[in-house]
Amino acid sequence: MDSGSGELSHMENGDSKALMGKELWNGRTAQNMSTSLLRKKSDPMLVSRVRFQMLRQFLANLQEVILGTKLAVLFPAIPLAIAADFYKFGRPWIFALSLLGLTPLAERVSFLTEQIAYYTGPTVGGLLNATCGNATELIIALFALYQSKIHVLKYSLLGSILSNLLLVLGSSLLCGGLANLKKEQRYDRKQADVNSLLLLLGLLCHMLPLMFRYAAAPGIFVADSTLQLSRASSIVMLVAYVGYIFFQLKTHRQIFESQEEEEDEEKAVIGFWSAFSWLVGMTLIIALLSEYVVGTIEAASESWGISISFISIILIPIVGNAAEHAGAIIFAFKNKLDISLGVAMGSATQISMFAVRFKKPKSRFLKHLYLSWNSDKSSTHFRFPYVL
Template sequence: MAAARAYDAGKSLEAGEAAVGNGVSLLNKEIRHAHGHGGHGHGRTAHNMSSSSLRKKSDLTLVHKVPFSPLRKVLANLQEIFLGTKLFVLFPAVPLAVAAEYYNFGRAWIFALSLLGLTPLAERVSFLTEQIACYTGPTVGGLLNATCGNATELIIAMFALHQGKIAVVKCSLVGSILSNLLLVLGTSLFCGGLANLRKEQLYDRKQADVNSGLLLLGVLCHMLTLIFKYAIKPSEGTEMVHAALDLSRACSIIMLLAYVAYLFFQLKTHRQLFEAQEDEDQDDAVPEDEPVLGFASAFAWLLGMTIVIAVLSEYVVGTIEAASESWGMSVSFISIIVLPIVGNAAEHAGAVIFAFKNKLDITLGVSLGSATQISMFVIPLSVIVAWIMGVQMDLDFNLLETCSLLIAVVVTAFTLQDGTSHYLKGLVLLLCYAVMGACFFVLKTPPNQINDIILNGMRASSETIVA
C-alpha cells in the first residue's frame, strides 16, 4: 500500500510539473505575442513575411574585426543592405544601367538593365520600411508599408506623367493589378496545391472579401467613366469630354477616401484580419526580425534607394518605345505584362514560397493587398497628381484594359469564395492571364487610339440604324 501511495504521489508530482511547464510555455508565448503587438513592436503583415522569405542573414565576422568603430558600423550597414538579400546578384544591373545611359550603349539595353535593377531595389525598400517600423510602432509602420509597398509603380507613373505618356501609366498600373490577381495568385495556388496534394489548403475568407469589395469599387469607377464617354453624342463636343475628366477626378477622390477607410480598418479596428499568423511550433515559421539598422541609417538608406529607383524609373519610361521597336513587342504588352512581372518579382516569389508552405493567408495578403493598393491608391493618386500637373489623365483605361480588369476581379472573387484551394483553381487563373497576355501581344494598335476606333465604329453603326 505504501508503495502504491508513493507511486501515486510521484505521478501527481509529474503531472503538476507538466502543468506548470505548460503554463510557463503558454505564458512565454503570450509575452512574445504581446511584445510583437504592443509597445514598439509591430505585428507582421503578409508583405513583411513575404519579403523576409528572400532575405538571408549576413555574416559579420570579418566586419567585426575592423578596429575603427565608425568604419565598422558603415561596413556592417553596407553588408546588411547589399548582401542581406538573395537577390544581391541583380545589384550590378544598377551601375550597368547608369553606364549604358551615360555612354549611349543602346536604348533597349538600358531598358532591360534598368528593369532588372529595380527588382532588388523594390525588395530593399520593403526591408527598410520594416526596419523603420520597428522604431515607429505598428500604426506608423503600417502607413509606411502602405505608402512604400508599391513605390516602384508609383514612381514610374509619376515620370511617365511628367513625359506625357498617359497610356504607359494606365497600362502599367492595370498590368500590375492583373499580375497580382491572376499571375501571382494563380502561381501560388497552383504550386501550393501540387506541393500539398494530401492536405486541404484553407485560408481566411474575411480578408479576401474585404479586398474583393474594394477592387469591385475600383472597377466600378473605371466602368462608369468608360460608359460615360461612350454615351456622349458627337454634337456635344469637348464640353462633355471635360465633364468625363471631372467625373474621373471626383471618382479618384472617392477612391482615395475609401483607401483611407481601408487603412483605418486594417491598422486599427480589424488589425487581426491582416496580421500574418505565425505557427511557432513549426520549424519553417518565419522568425520575428529584430532591427539590424538604426532609425537614422534606415531612413537615410530609404531616401537613397528611392532616388536610385527614381533614376532607373526615368530610364525605363524614356526607353520603353525603343525596347518595343527592338523586341518587336507593342508598348501596351511591355507595360501590361513585362513591367509588372520583372518589377515585382521579389514580392511575387515570396508569395509563392509561402504557398508551398501551405500558408495561403500570407499569399492572399500579398497578392490581394498589392492589387488593392494599386487600384485604390496609386491609380487615383496618379489622376490627382496629373490634375495638379495640368495633364488630362482620366479613369478611362480603354475598353480592352477595363474589361480585362473586370474579368480578373470577378474571376478572383469567385475563386476565393469558399475558403479552400487546390491546384486547379490556380491553373484556371494562370490560363486567364495567358489569354489576356496573348491578347495584348497581338494588339499592335497604340493604346490611345483603341477607344477612338471603337467609338467611331459604334457611332457609325448607330447612325446606320437610325437612317
C-alpha cells in the same frame, strides 16, 4: 508561469524589446513576409575585426542592406545601367539593365520599411509599408506621367493589377494545390472579402464614367458631366482607400495580422537613421532607374520587336515586384494561402484604389488627358475598362 505573467515579468524588468519584437512580428503584413524568404543572414565576423567603430558600423550596415538578400547578384546592374547611360550605349541595354537593377531594390525597400517599423511601432510601420509597398510601379508611373507617355502610364498600372490578380494569385493557387494534394488549403475569408469588395468598388468607379459617356443620347455633349463624375469617383476611391488603411492598421488590425510563429526572436539589425538614410538613397536610385526605363522603352520595343503595351503590361510589373511575387508562390507551396492572398489582392487593391486615381494630372502640359482635374479638353481617355 503563463504567457501573460511572463510578459508582465519582462516589462517589470525593463525588457520591453522582446514584446515589441513579438508584436511587430504579429503585425507584419503579407508583403513583408513574402519578401523575407529571399533574405539571408549575414556573418558579423566579417566586419568585427575592423578597428574604427564608425567604419565598422558602416560596413555592417552595408553588409546587411546590400548582401542581406539572395538577389544581391543583380546589384551590379545598377552601376552598369548608369555607366551605359553616361557613355551613350545602346538604349535597349539601358532599359534591360535598369529593369534588372530595380528587382533587388524593390525587395530592399520592403526590408528597410520593416526595419523602421521596429522603432516606430506596427501602426506607423504598416502605414509606411502600405505607402512603399508598390514604390517601383508608382515611381515609374510618375515618370511616365511627367514625360507625357500616357500609354506607358495606363499599361503599367493596368499590368500591375493584372499581374497580381491573374499571374501571382493564379500561380499561387495552382502551385499550392499541386504541392498540397492531400491537404485542404484554408484562408481567412474576412480578409479576402475586404480586398474583393474594394476591388469591386474600384471596378465600378472605373466603369461609371465610361458607361455614362456611352449611355448618353447621340448628339448630346457629355464631356463636362463625365469629367465631374470621374472626379467624384476619384474622391470616393481615395476616401475608401484611406478608410481601408485605417481599418487595416487601427480598428481591425487582428484580421490582417499573420498568425505564423517565429522560431527566433525578430529584432532590428540596423539603426533607425541608418534604415531611413538607406531608404531615401534607394528610393532615389529607383527614381533614376525608373527614368531610364520610361525614357528607353520605345527604343527597346523597336529593337526587340515587342510592343510597348506588352512591355508595360507584362515585363515592368513582373520585374518590379519579382521578389514579392516569388515569395507569395513559395508561401503557397508551404500551404500558407493567407499570405499569398494578402500579397496578390493587397497589391492589386492599392494600385486600383490609390495609384490609378492619385495619378490624375494636375499640370498644364497634360491637357490632352480627358479626365484631368484642370482641363476640359479631351483627346485621350484615361479608362482601364476600355483597354481591357
